[in-house]
Amino acid sequence: MALLSSVELCAGAGGQALGLEKAGFGHEALVEIDRPCRETLALNRPQWNVVQGEQADMARFDGTPYAGIDLLAGGLPCPPFSVAGKQLGHADERNLFPDALRLIDQTRPQAVMIENVRGFLDAVFADYRQKLKRQLSRMGYQTDWHLFNASDFGVPQLRPRVVIVALRKDRADRFTWPTSRGLNPPTVGETLFDLMSERGWRGAQAWRAQADEIAPTIVGGSKKHGGPDLGPTRAKRAWATLGVDGMGIANAAPEADFVGMPRLTVRMVARLQGFPDDWMFAGRKTPAYRQVGNAFPPPVAEAVARNIHAALTARSLFQVVA
Numbered sequence: 001m002a003l004l005s006s007v008e009l010c011a012g013a014g015g016q017a018l019g020l021e022k023a024g025f026g027h028e029a030l031v032e033i034d035r036p037c038r039e040t041l042a043l044n045r046p047q048w049n050v051v052q053g054e055q056a057d058m059a060r061f062d063g064t065p066y067a068g069i070d071l072l073a074g075g076l077p078c079p080p081f082s083v084a085g086k087q088l089g090h091a092d093e094r095n096l097f098p099d100a101l102r103l104i105d106q107t108r109p110q111a112v113m114i115e116n117v118r119g120f121l122d123a124v125f126a127d128y129r130q131k132l133k134r135q136l137s138r139m140g141y142q143t144d145w146h147l148f149n150a151s152d153f154g155v156p157q158l159r160p161r162v163v164i165v166a167l168r169k170d171r172a173d174r175f176t177w178p179t180s181r182g183l184n185p186p187t188v189g190e191t192l193f194d195l196m197s198e199r200g201w202r203g204a205q206a207w208r209a210q211a212d213e214i215a216p217t218i219v220g221g222s223k224k225h226g227g228p229d230l231g232p233t234r235a236k237r238a239w240a241t242l243g244v245d246g247m248g249i250a251n252a253a254p255e256a257d258f259v260g261m262p263r264l265t266v267r268m269v270a271r272l273q274g275f276p277d278d279w280m281f282a283g284r285k286t287p288a289y290r291q292v293g294n295a296f297p298p299p300v301a302e303a304v305a306r307n308i309h310a311a312l313t314a315r316s317l318f319q320v321v322a
Helices: 015-022 035-044 097-107 123-138 188-196 204-210 233-241 266-272 285-293 298-313 317-321
Strands: 004-009 025-031 071-075 111-117 141-149 160-168
Touching: 004 015, 004 097, 004 298, 015 025, 015 071, 015 298, 035 285, 071 097, 071 298, 097 123, 111 298, 123 141, 160 298, 188 204, 188 266, 266 285
Parallel strands: 004 025, 004 071, 071 111
Antiparallel strands: 111 160, 141 160
8 A cells, every 4th residue: 555645633642643544644744732642642653743832733833844745634623513612613713624724725735634523514504614615626626524423433432523525626536435334333341341350340241231332422521621521411321321430530440349330441431432452642531531532533534544545546547548
């Protein structure tokens, strides 16, 4: 597989970066404003160029040195389009689509891949979506978006996410969206049994039997909202049906004589997000959990990026005939 080049914006803890790596993209630069996230990226991939200083802020990042890259990717902040964020869209100060458009113009990549929340597709943003399409079309790109559930790609979690893909118009007809693997993902119990029982918890087998569904959507929260937990009241109720206490995150698996509903550890949540077990997270429990909860599941990122890679490396009909 040919190695293609990429720059990633709002790289977070590396969920999308991992997916891109597996799909055949090398990382020219990763831009992330959050220090613990940058530390996580550097901890796991010291060879990656994790941008530091003022240019770690996407609003200040200069894309001109990376002109001509194959892919510009990013997981832009979701609050402007989420119900929890009041869906202010373009009026939200956290809306980074204008900066993304500036960087697309500066780098003129062959393809663009942007991840966001399901709320981006709500009717209230119809005009905004069409405006985005027009702006990208003027730059020479054909744009489309698709709603994915992470569970369709083996991730044991119900996590709907929108992926926006824009390809240069001479490449756009070669791109197809990935489809479901057609297999049910493992349940929470199946996924986490070894971690939940690693300290000899005698209730692990019974817990595994109860945790017989995939996980609800994991939410990371923000620095403005307290410590780590598994989401709002409705989400906590869903976790409780799986035998999980969603009021917080544990430092370790239950001890042998533990009684009650266990809490998940950061490592457990990371596995539910599709991270490999050897991916480490920098910082204390709260920032580490936020990194995991806000991540783009690597298997979903990989599936989309593989199809982008195929579109960019496919030979044209003229070349095949010739």
